[in-house]
Amino acid sequence: MSTRLDDLFDILDLETAIDAGYVRAQQHPHLPLTIFNYTEKAAYERAWTPVTRQCRGLIADSNTSEIVARPFPKFFNHNETEAAALDFNEPVVVTDKADGSLGILYPTPTGWAIATRGSFVSDQAQHATALYRGKYGSWTPPPGVTVLFEIVYPENRIVLDYGATDDLILLGLVDIKTGQTLSAGAHFLGIDWPGPIVESFPHGSLAEALAAEPRANAEGLVVHLLTSDQRVKIKQADYVAMHRIVTGFTARRLWERNAVHATLAAHPDMPIKRVAQQLRLDPVEAHGIVDAGTDWLDALRAKAPEEFLAWIDATIRDQQHVAANLIAEVGATAEQLALLPRKDAAALLVDHPHRGLVFAALDGKPITAQAWASIYPAHERPFWTRTEDAA
Structure with missing residues (x-):
């Protein structure tokens, strides 16, 4: 007796998973076959059920539901x-x-x-x-x-x-x-x-x-x-680190997208060239980030290896948290110094780690881009490097 899809799980559960975007069904171009595979959304939301776990390249006859692979x-x-x-x-x-x-x-x-x-x-x-x-x-x-x-x-x-x-x-x-x-x-x-x-x-x-x-x-x-x-x-930790770098999922790459969109959200009329200048980015790259749209994070998650989804979200969240705290801290400092003569304010800021940002805030200039520029991530080096053993 052949094995059918409903021997593995309830077909209604499969249909629900497909409708919810957790399983993708692709038809064979010439044969009555369907392949079922869990989606990036399922991996990101960790929507692991009997259906999504079984749909990892599961192939069935489109007419009879008989499992062929x-x-x-x-x-x-x-x-x-x-x-x-x-x-x-x-x-x-x-x-x-x-x-x-x-x-x-x-x-x-x-x-x-x-x-x-x-x-x-x-x-x-x-x-x-x-x-x-x-x-x-x-x-x-x-x-x-x-x-x-x-x-x-x-x-x-x-x-x-x-x-x-x-x-x-x-x-x-x-x-x-x-x-x-x-x-x-x-x-x-x-x-x-x-x-x-x-x-x-x-x-x-x-x-x-x-x-x-x-x-x-x-x-x-x-x-x-x-x-x-x-x-x-x-x-292996060295493989995960190398995979992240090879595929472009570095903290710096995430920072670039985070910083550009955060700056434009705070200052929507700021020219892209100016945004790039303040963030010390190539203007062409800044334009590319903008052209990719505001749903960049969803697009990034869709192509990210599963192992990196949690890391991506944590990195983005941490960057946004640090930037927001820095902007708030600089704003509060500038507000306190605004009533002092400029000379006295300058004397108090001699050893301040974000002296330039505070002065920009005192002058009423936008500081979002400068704040993001100041938290530019350190260089990420792979733990694994190619040797003769890798040939």
Whole structure:
């Protein structure tokens, strides 16, 4: 008997999640297939339910609702609350957290194809399908399971450098009917995959995996707890820092957008060129920030990796808090000194850390841009740097 969507969750819950923007359904361009994937909104709002967790590249027949591919459900970093109660001594399989795109093998009338987590036709999906058919087309996957790969090739580099590697790295299997999963690696049985298999490690428990030393040119580990069939990620701090910098999610980049929009909100008639000058920004970049619109934060969240959403919000909130406090403090100081002769006010401000801002406020000049300029973030350096080991 085939497995249908309503065997996994209530269809009304799926429809509600789609209507609320937590799940996106994409139709195959030529076949009666639909792929369901949780959205950026679900990740940002942490709207994790049986529906959103299962919709991580879930593929079903559009007419019958029969599931044709069932990937791993959404799993979390080990220190996230959604990771639930974990037995740190439970037997595990520990594998490398590969740094590419998830590839989901699914059947078509013309042969097997590969989708990515939310698309049948992404660049990565098309590349992986061509690679699979050209290199592994004679291999037949076991019946009743979904085979999952990491898609790695030079043009799909995220952070880690895999050199000229262009291949499909086997990650594991999911039994479509039961949802039971198997991890590729040292404990993997039952499949004669002729291509590369994700690297595995001898750690015997989650506790041992957490105590493992960081590796060069690595994202981290995936720990599959065998008894409970749970998975958790352990991401290396150096990888997270490098990912943030490579993808442009630095405190300075956030500051630029924060500062420009805060200045224009306080002084809407100020010319952009003047805003750029006071913030010490390239006028072209300042214009680009303005042209991107006031919904820049929503757009930023939409493309941000999930791990950075909390960091982005905290960084923006902290910057706004510091700027607002500084403006209030300078305004209060200027108000107190306004009744004094200029010479006396200047004498009192000799050692003031924001002397120029206070004088600007005393002169009735706008100080928002100057205040933001004074909290420009320090340079962020990556913890990980490329070495010969990364080649």
